[in-house]
Amino acid sequence: KIAEGDPFNPREIRDSAERIRALDFFAASNVNAREGSRPDQVVIDVDVEEQPTGSLNFGGSYGADDGFGLVLAFTERNFLGRGQTFGFNFSTAQESEQYGFTFIEPSFLGRDVAFGLNLRYSESDSSFANYDAENLLFRPSLTFPISERGRLSVRYTYDKDQMLVRNPVTNGPIVQREIDAGSQVASSLGYSYVFDSREGGLDPDAGWLFEFGQDFAGLGGDAKYIRTTAKIVGQRFAFNKDVILRATLEGGVLSWREGTNRTVDRFSVGPRVFRGFEPGGIGPRDLSAPENPDPLGGNLFVVASFEAEFPLGLPEELGIRGGLFYDVGNLWDLSDVDLSGGNVVGESGSFRHVIGFSIFWDTAIGPLRLNFSNALKKEDFDEEQTFDLTISTTF
Incomplete structure (x- = not known):
């Protein structure tokens, strides 16, 4: 400065x-x-003393019919020492093949404006849905400061989605109509505002993050809608910074105007947002599907999370810490969706409550996080997930 x-x-x-x-x-x-x-x-x-700015996230999947698959994501936040972000990810699992590329230039044309480019192609035939899907995404963006800790991002998004029938047919009439609609293109303009006081704020032991964004689809394409999302995070260090306390509240609203409002367009709350449930594990479902009920997603969602991370009294060289979390959330509303012929439950929504314990372990291959959860309140048609594991490594 x-x-x-x-x-x-x-x-x-x-x-x-x-x-x-x-x-x-x-x-x-x-x-x-x-x-x-x-x-x-x-x-x-x-x-200054250099530190690793790249990360390599990897995982594996296995299915009785599909065998093993590899998931790999690479991100470098200071590419070639120029402050650029460069990343790619791909998944070879048959249930979810994905190929993506991300690039951010923080000083576009020598100014304090960041230019970003996001490309992604994916094919999915995951077990939690009774259909296959293809997606193509193209999103350039510009991000610039509007205050000391606030930044505004404007973007254009070309998003092409297609739901495909699975053989043999296992979906209900609602999802079948969405499949029959064929591929649909959403061409939208959007913006996001982010205010982050967690780094370099007035209080070194506390900070908060606020995010708000909207996308307005209808600039050509087949769909017209307004998608609004918001998120606020508060964080505080306690007991000589040995304990980290964190609270998160986020939600979204989808207001549909034109085109076919499909499951892939609506919100779906997965384990990364709401622990204790499988992907598509909560929200409205069509019980008329021949085998597994169809998860339909929702136009509205809200999730609150509270967690604490703390030492377990073990030797520091083991790199093991513990955590407790409590999540509460809801996913509901199927306005502007043709529900005829189906047997839909959960449209009006209900709040689910989950508690859990986490183990954070710094291993030779990277930091592990193991979540053990238990749903205190859920619906009979929900799909619970009592354990999940994440792994990443930094270089």
């Missing part, structure tokens, strides 16, 4: 030092002022 020749301003120097730390590119950074070659000049020394 300062340049050579500017008047000496300690506040601007402190703010610049906080911005360097907030990049999260360095394990340590020290900014110190010392007297220059003349009494009216000052030299600013900046010493």
Whole structure:
């Protein structure tokens, strides 16, 4: 925030030092002022220590009929030392093949504007749905600051989805009509506002994050709708920063105007948002499907999560910590959906409650998180998941 020749301003120097730390590119950074070659000049020394900025997330899947599959995601947040983000991901699992590419240039045309590009193609025939799906996504974006800790992003999205019939047919009449609608293109303009005080805020032991975004589809394409999402996160360190307390509240509203409102367009609350349930495990379902009830998603969702991370009293060299969490959430509403011929339950929604225990383990192959959960309140048609495991490694 300062340049050579500017008047000496300690506040601007402190703010610049906080911005360097907030990049999260360095394990340590020290900014110190010392007297220059003349009494009216000052030299600013900046010493930084590099740290890993790349991550490699990988996993595997196995099905009795499909065999093993590999899931790999690579992200580098400081590509070639230029502050650029470069990433790709792919999945070879037969149930969910996905290929994606992400690139972000933080100083587009030499200005404080970030240019982003996201490309993705996926094919899915996952076991929690009674249909196959194909998706093609193209999304360029521009992001720029509008305050000290607030940023605004504007984007264009081309999203082409198609639901495909599975042989033999296992879906109900509602999903079958969505399949018969064929491929559908959503061409939309959108924006997101993010305010984040967690890094370099006035209180080093606490911070919060606020996100709000909307997408307006109807700029050509087949669908017309408004999708609104919001999220707020509060975080605090306690007991000499040995304990991390975190609370999250997020939700979304889909207001459909034109085209076919399909399951793939509506919200689906999975384990990453609401622990304790399988993907598509909560929300409205069509019980008339021949084998497994069709999860239909919903136009409205809200989820609140509360968690604490703490030491377990084990030797630090083991790298094992514990955590407790409590999640409560709901997914509902099928407005503008043709429900004729089906036997739909859960359209009006109900709140599910989940408690659980987590183990965080820093292993040689990367940090593991093991979640053990139990649903305190659920519906008879929900699909519960009492254990899940995530793994990632940083280089």
